[in-house]
Amino acid sequence: MLNITVWNENRHEQKNPMVRDIYPNGIHGTIAEFLKADGFKAGTATLDEPEHGLTDEVLANTDVLVWWGHLAHGEVKDEIVQKVQQRVLDGMGLIVLHSGHFSKIFKTLMGTSCDLKWREADEKERLWVVAPNHPIVEGIGEYIELEKEEMYGEHFDIPQPDELIFTSWFEGGEVFRSGCTYKRGNGKVFYFRPGHETYPTYHNEQIQRVIINAVKWAQPVKRERPIYGNAKPLEEIKGGK
Template sequence: MIKVTVWNENRHEQKNPVVREVYPEGIHGAIAAFLTEAGFEAGTATLDEPEHGLTDEVLNETDVLLWWGHLAHDEVSDEVVAKVQQRVLDGMGLIVLHSGHFSKIFKTLMGTSCDLKWREADEKERLWVVDPSHPIVEGIGESIELEKEEMYGEHFDIPAPDELVFMSWFEGGEVFRSGCTYQRGNGKVFYFRPGHETYPTYYNKDIQRVIINAVNWAKPVDRKRPVYGNAKPLELLAVK
């Protein structure tokens, strides 16, 4: 069984009654619930837990880590970020959601500012599938329409994705690369844009399906990891 940890800073839920009403069990709780229903072993971790809930034991047992953050990126310890980065390089999958684009871990793995345009105006978002053969969009039609979402607009300061899976259009006219995959070391990374805290985006069945598909895509490959460093020759070297 694939073991998933859903990490959420869990601050909006404490400060904003609108968010509490939309996600009474927290964003992490809502995501973990549909992942559990889909057959994964899903746990949660939050910012204010010791080590942000990401102890060595938790990380070492996690196949895929989901990350949602916004208000408190700077409060995530550099030590925990370094541990998550190493786990990705060792093969753990990472799915970065919505405002997690500005998280320390995503910026570390991307090596860029990860900045973008944004606007909160209750506008329609249409996520167009631009890679229809990709496993992340299995069971999804040509597009996903969200009645209300926060706008993110280009230029999105990220490295060119290995694969661009979704491209968003917003009612105000902007477009955005909203589903991007990367390989980092032995691990896979998927950035998925939707999920503003005051909208019920994570209850949308198509959004849930994308995240479920992404977990299956990002799970570690079952093989011996490459060995790095000084290496003995595989063949007999001629005497020089």
């Protein structure tokens, strides 16, 4: 059974009654609930817990970390980001959701600003599947349509994705690379765009299915990391030093 940790800064839920009404147990609670229903062992961690809930023990026992943040990216301690980065390099999967594009951990792993255009206008989003043979879209049709979402628009300042899974179209005319995979060290990273806090996006069964599929895809490969640094030769080097 995979061990999943769902991390959420948990600030909108404390400040905005609309968000509390949509996610009474927090965004993290909603995501953990549908992951548990699909057979995963899912726990949660939040910003205001000691070490942001990401202690050495929690990270060591996490196969895939799901990350949602927005208001408080700057409050995440750099030493915790470094620990999460190292766990990804060692093989832990990372699923970054919506405004997590600006999180310290995502920007650290991407090495770019991860900036984009945005607009809140209650507009329709259509997420087109552009990699229909990918396991992340198993059980998904040609597109997912959301009645209302926040717009994210290109240019999205990220490295070229290893794989592009979704491209979104918005009612106002913009498009966006909404599902992107990366490999970092031994780990896998998936960025998935939808999930603005004032919309019930994470109650949508198709969005849930994508996250469930992504967690399965991102699970660690059972192998040690390569050994780096100065290496002794495997064979005799004739005439060498």
